[in-house]
Amino acid sequence: MPAPESQPQPVFAVVGPGAVGGLLAALLRRAGADVVVVAREASARRIAERGLTITSGRYGEWISDVPAVTEVPAGAHVILAVKAYALGEVIPQLAAAHPAEVLTLLNGVDHLPALAGALPGTDVIGAAITIEAARTEPTVLEHRSSFARVTVPERAAGSPIATALADAGVAVTAAGTDAEVLWTKLRFLATFALLTSRTETGIGEALAADPGLADALIEEIAAVASAEGVPTDAGELRASVHGMPAGMRSSLQHDFAAGGPTELDAIGGAVARAARAHGIRTPALDATLAELAAR
Ligand SMILES: NC(=O)C1=CN([C@@H]2O[C@H](COP(=O)(O)OP(=O)(O)OC[C@H]3O[C@@H](n4cnc5c(N)ncnc54)[C@H](OP(=O)(O)O)[C@@H]3O)[C@@H](O)[C@H]2O)C=CC1
Numbered sequence: 001m002p003a004p005e006s007q008p009q010p011v012f013a014v015v016g017p018g019a020v021g022g023l024l025a026a027l028l029r030r031a032g033a034d035v036v037v038v039a040r041e042a043s044a045r046r047i048a049e050r051g052l053t054i055t056s057g058r059y060g061e062w063i064s065d066v067p068a069v070t071e072v073p074a075g076a077h078v079i080l081a082v083k084a085y086a087l088g089e090v091i092p093q094l095a096a097a098h099p100a101e102v103l104t105l106l107n108g109v110d111h112l113p114a115l116a117g118a119l120p121g122t123d124v125i126g127a128a129i130t131i132e133a134a135r136t137e138p139t140v141l142e143h144r145s146s147f148a149r150v151t152v153p154e155r156a157a158g159s160p161i162a163t164a165l166a167d168a169g170v171a172v173t174a175a176g177t178d179a180e181v182l183w184t185k186l187r188f189l190a191t192f193a194l195l196t197s198r199t200e201t202g203i204g205e206a207l208a209a210d211p212g213l214a215d216a217l218i219e220e221i222a223a224v225a226s227a228e229g230v231p232t233d234a235g236e237l238r239a240s241v242h243g244m245p246a247g248m249r250s251s252l253q254h255d256f257a258a259g260g261p262t263e264l265d266a267i268g269g270a271v272a273r274a275a276r277a278h279g280i281r282t283p284a285l286d287a288t289l290a291e292l293a294a295r
């Protein structure tokens with residue numbers, strides 16, 4: 001009898017092996033998935049030499065020997081975890097590789113139409129990750145939150161990437177449409193990230209520093225998210241922001257602290273643009289964006 005044809009296993013490629021991507025790639029590798037990280041030349045060389053050192057209260061500490069390459073493998077199942085400001089560099093590489101699917105974990109909303117437009121024929125999945133992680137040295141990644149949660153849209157519940165992440169120990173849930181996933185994250189994140197970036201503290205101190213501003217931001221952002229099709233009760237949004245661990249910080253404030261480019265436009269700018277499109281006044285948001293942009 002002829003041997004049954006074995007199904008080829010998907011090749012996963014994590015583009016952007018920083019705080020988020022590096023941790024997920026190391027988890028996938030540890031779970032036995034066929035995974036590579038795609039990095040720029042210097043990073044790929046460093047990772048090939050030293051591996052990725054992971055420190056996580058939830059997942060443990062280890063050095064991952066995940067292979068590092070500089071080009072996206074053709075037909076790969078891609079997890080995209082670069083910052084929004086690196087998208088321009090990454091999109092042509094992705095387009096050349098004709099990936100089977102691209103699951104994006106970027107904060108913000110504008111990357112989704114940009115990627116979908118540039119990658120015809122590829123399933124671009126707008127997902128979101130809730131985690132606090134930071135790259136403390138070029139190949140050292142610290143997972144600081146006790147949780148790592150990925151939300152994918154309903155339609156991607158059984159996708160190869162969602163399944164592989166769940167098998168690797170990530171809490172994966174499926175809910176709503178792509179736009180709903182992104183706006184559900186952004187309404188919370190924009191509030192959290194703008195406040196923590198402003199005070200350069202954890203969220204507890206950031207909320208206490210100017211409760212009036214915090215409440216105004218929450219009201220405005222809830223109105224914009226509702227107009228974008230994610231009905232948002234300001235009281236519930238307020239409770240979720242106030243419910244975060246007091247010491248928790250945002251990736252946006254890490255950007256500001258590093259002194260390089262930031263995702264201010266992808267996060268706060270995106271909410272402000274949507275507000276204008278819906279004719280919603282956002283004075284607290286506009287003032288906070290102006291204050292941060294002036295840094
Ligand atoms: N960190 C966090 O806690 C959270 C982050 N997010 C979101 O996840 C996304 C990723 O954030 P984060 O992991 O913190 O970012 P990092 O800055 O830690 O990592 C970004 C990675 O992208 C790499 N990169 C840049 N350009 C390219 C390129 N052209 N090709 C391949 N790789 C490239 C960088 O490599 P190098 O610089 O070495 O060349 C780096 O490894 C962001 O949108 C962020 O908002 C969401 C939730 C929480």
Ligand SMILES: CC(C)(CO)C(=O)C(=O)O
Pocket residue numbers: 107129130131132189192193249250251252
């Ligand atoms: C708010 C937080 C930490 C939650 O994941 C986040 O997404 C970020 O800072 O980028």
